[in-house]
Amino acid sequence: MTLLSSDTNRELYCPTCEDHYERGDVCPKDGTRLVSLGSVVDPLLGRELDGR
Numbered sequence: 566m567t568l569l570s571s572d573t574n575r576e577l578y579c580p581t582c583e584d585h586y587e588r589g590d591v592c593p594k595d596g597t598r599l600v601s602l603g604s605v606v607d608p609l610l611g612r613e614l615d616g617r
């Protein structure tokens with residue numbers, strides 16, 4: 566997996582084909598719901614905070 570370095574416009578990520586997109590709700594290739602890297606919340610972090 567490559568980290569986003571300079572291309573900050575592509576913040577939508579498809580976990581199925583591991584590709585990045587600028588916009589859209591689902592991947593045009595496989596229809597998988599895209600994950601927003603800009604506002605994604607780490608589930609592990611959330612669980613840790615919730616556990617306190």
Ligand SMILES: [Zn+2]
Nearest residue numbers: 579582592595
């Ligand atoms: Zn895809």
